[in-house]
Amino acid sequence: MALKPTIYKFKISLSDLNRDYYDSLNLTVALHPSETPERMMVRVLAFCLNAQEQLAFTPGLSAIDGPDIWAHTLGGQLALWIDVGEPAFDRIKKASRLAQTLKVYSFNSKSNAWWTQVGDQFNKLAVEVYQFEWQKIEALAALLQRTMDLSITITGDSAYIAAELGECEVEWLQLQ
Secondary structure, X not given: OOOOXXXXXXXXXXXXXXXXXXXXXXXXXXXXXXXXXXXXXXXXXXXXXXXXXXXXXXXXXXXXXXXXXXXXXOOOOEEEEEEEOOOOHHHHHHHHHHOOEEEEEEOOOOHHHHHHHHHXXXXXXXXXXXXXXXXXXXXXXXXXXXXXXXXXXXXXXXXXXXXXXXXXXXXXXXXX
């Protein structure tokens, strides 16, 4: 019998000072049985960093050929493809032909080694690559509850997150 995903509900008060974007988000996010809480929280953070009207989570790990998050134009074109983790070059090369904008958010403890291996190849593609510090993502995941009220303020290259269990700051580095 297959394991079922665990469902999490987030009420997010989002203030993105970089883009002058302010919103209240109600997100229902499934944690796939093979996914870590850290990865799921990076998906939520990536969603907030790119929040817009047409943005949506995809089936994620259940649909291996698609992104984690995407946005379509009103005409149905794939406007934004977001991958979380350390994807293979061939996957990103294919995605660069499908989407107008392509972003990758790397967070794993092996992220530096991954970037050393694929960075030169990725430089040939129109893709934005960001890296979160693993320790900061662990701190973010430590705040996780099944139902959460979050306040997220994005300014510069960091996000300040406040939750019932505490606060943390997650910074990122743009690799490309």
